[in-house]
């Protein structure tokens with residue numbers, strides 16, 4: 001691990017007023033959840049693109065639910081079981097610890113796996129929602145998927161089908177943001193707030209192919225905030241980062257914790 005870059009990053013973090021972590025699928029690769037572009041194809045085949053298409057859901061939510069259990073039931077089960085089996089990685093736990101130490105003020109995650117909460121992160125925005133919750137597209141109420149599920153195999157079976165919102169009785173969709181769906185307004189608000197406040201943005205395990213990830217990094221840079229990247233591979237943002245640590249999140253973040261604890265000992 002590059003010692004000099006690590007030292008510089010710790011220095012910047014300790015001096016920052018509002019350090020924010022912007023996290024991608026890389027941190028969860030160490031929890032056994034494949035990245036978007038990774039080899040397993042958990043996310044990227046054509047059936048998935050079709051199933052998680054917002055236009056299709058909007059056209060007829062009842063039909064969408066029929067399809068997910070009949071045509072796409074195996075896929076949905078695989079998704080759910082992969083998430084259920086996953087435990088937070090060392091990187092997730094270290095990020096939660098950095099919040100407790102008062103260093104990280106907020107985590108903006110692109111991940112939909114719920115592992116940040118499981119690791120103990122409190123100040124969190126799930127930019128793309130979560131596959132652990134349902135969300136009402138009419139009133140925005142979120143509810144844990146577990147409240148609706150009777151059993152898992154061979155496909156998911158719901159106590160009540162299709163699942164309906166307890167507030168307005170509309171048909172629910174998974175909280176995860178589908179292809180073609182806008183981010184919910186509370187998410188956008190939180191994203192804008194923490195992006196504007198940050199003077200140190202940690203880019204962790206994201207390939208930065210989503211436009212707003214690139215834009216927030218460029219904004220932070222233009223206001224003289226520090227950009228720190230933790231990623232074993234080069235990304236679209238590597239060249240504009242102030243500090244680049246080309247290593248795994250599960251190695252680097254625990255090392256931050258050790259060094260920062262060491263400063264106050």
Ligand code: NAD
Nearest residue numbers: 024025026028035036037111112113205206207233248249
């Ligand atoms: P991505 O798959 O495009 O990129 C993952 C990045 O992580 C790569 O740059 C890779 O080099 C890096 N990486 C791999 N292992 C790492 C490690 N141990 N430590 C640090 N970095 C590591 O992921 P993305 O940029 O998050 O975009 C994918 C999109 O798909 C997201 O918008 C997300 O919503 C969704 N997605 C979510 C999950 C999840 O919830 N776990 C998983 C896959 C995809």
Ligand code: ZN
Nearest residue numbers: 136139165168
């Ligand atoms: Zn509702």
